[in-house]
Amino acid sequence: MDIKNTVTALSEAYGASGDESPAAELALGMLREYCPDAELKNGNVIGSFGEKRRGLPRLVLDAHIDQVGMIVSYITDEGFIKVGNLGGLDRRLLPAQPVVVHGKRDIKGVICSVPPHLSGGGSGVPAMEDIAIDTGMTRDELADLVEYGDTVTFDVKCRELAGERITGGAMDDRCGVAALLYVLELLKGKKLKYNVSVIFSAQEELGERGAKIGAFELDPDIALAVDVSFAYAIGEDEKKCGFLGKGPMIGISPSLSREISDELIDTAKSNSIPYQLEVMNGLTSTNADRYSVNRCGAKACTVSIPLRNMHTPAEVIDLRDVKQTAELIAAFIREA
Numbered sequence: 004m005d006i007k008n009t010v011t012a013l014s015e016a017y018g019a020s021g022d023e024s025p026a027a028e029l030a031l032g033m034l035r036e037y038c039p040d041a042e043l044k045n046g047n048v049i050g051s052f053g054e055k056r057r058g059l060p061r062l063v064l065d066a067h068i069d070q071v072g073m074i075v076s077y078i079t080d081e082g083f084i085k086v087g088n089l090g091g092l093d094r095r096l097l098p099a100q101p102v103v104v105h106g107k108r109d110i111k112g113v114i115c116s117v118p119p120h121l122s123g124g125g126s127g128v129p130a131m132e133d134i135a136i137d138t139g140m141t142r143d144e145l146a147d148l149v150e151y152g153d154t155v156t157f158d159v160k161c162r163e164l165a166g167e168r169i170t171g172g173a174m175d176d177r178c179g180v181a182a183l184l185y186v187l188e189l190l191k192g193k194k195l196k197y198n199v200s201v202i203f204s205a206q207e208e209l210g211e212r213g214a215k216i217g218a219f220e221l222d223p224d225i226a227l228a229v230d231v232s233f234a235y236a237i238g239e240d241e242k243k244c245g246f247l248g249k250g251p252m253i254g255i256s257p258s259l260s261r262e263i264s265d266e267l268i269d270t271a272k273s274n275s276i277p278y279q280l281e282v283m284n285g286l287t288s289t290n291a292d293r294y295s296v297n298r299c300g301a302k303a304c305t306v307s308i309p310l311r312n313m314h315t316p317a318e319v320i321d322l323r324d325v326k327q328t329a330e331l332i333a334a335f336i337r338e339a
Contacts, residue, residue: 019154084136
């Protein structure tokens with residue numbers, strides 16, 4: 004499995020929260036190589052890996068398939084498209100960004116920006132109400148192509164940086180999806196002590212909605228949520244960040260299972276896999292929060308991939324972290 008090509012293909016497929024189908028269909032095709040029964044169900048991609056045996060605990064591997072984006076809310080008389088946000092966009096970076104409006108066909112556009120000559124160079128952070136997209140079309144032309152409720156994503160392709168680092172949009176959490184696919188590649192043909200299910204869940208950016216219904220259906224004993232977390236960049240607090248290229252971040256939190264956290268740490272040590280700790284003082288704001296309180300609860304933990312510039316068109320990851328995340332989880336499952 005070529006991790007870079009997998010991450011790139013997944014990242015460049017669009018799928019804003021609530022409109023995940025193109026990215027989900029791509030991930031579904033990839034997952035069926037390992038889980039022939041994989042299907043799209045209520046927005047989630049769900050599959051069972053390996054032989055299902057009576058009496059074994061169920062372990063669920065989760066990564067979310069949706070990305071942050073925008074939703075069309077209005078079209079002005081002048082032909083500008085007004086939008087609302089889907090997830091926590093960094094509004095500082097929106098002016099002048101190229102975007103794609105996913106209407107009856109994809110339409111290229113750019114978010115309007117007031118020139119510094121007219122704003123005095125000191126414009127503040129725009130409110131979402133002030134954001135408008137210019138496609139060059141009139142209102143009448145757009146009326147045949149764009150409907151209220153259509154989604155908008157950043158128009159961005161992946162680029163290679165130095166070493167094993169790449170940048171692009173939707174690395175959150177398509178790199179997590181790629182990591183779980185690599186887990187299955189590493190476990191292919193192995194006899195496991197868990198019944199393993201995989202879910203690429205929808206609408207995480209809107210409050211872990213896909214994981215909530217997926218958790219109820221799958222009812223796991225153990226759940227590992229693979230997401231991204233903050234990687235250190237200049238000016239940030241090192242104590243609150245991980246570091247690119249230094250391995251997966253194992254979650255520790257009162258809302259997570261300390262037993263599973265400790266087992267992941269022991270697995271990393273015994274297999275010489277580099278790792279980092281991510282200590283949280285409450286909820287994790289990941290899908291793990293949904294699994295830990297589902298039905299009678301599950302032993303849930305997070306394994307996060309360090310990422311810079313979260314929720315922007317220029318997210319940065321190190322592919323070594325993706326690979327080592329998969330190696331850690333595969334070793335954890337093998338050594339159960």
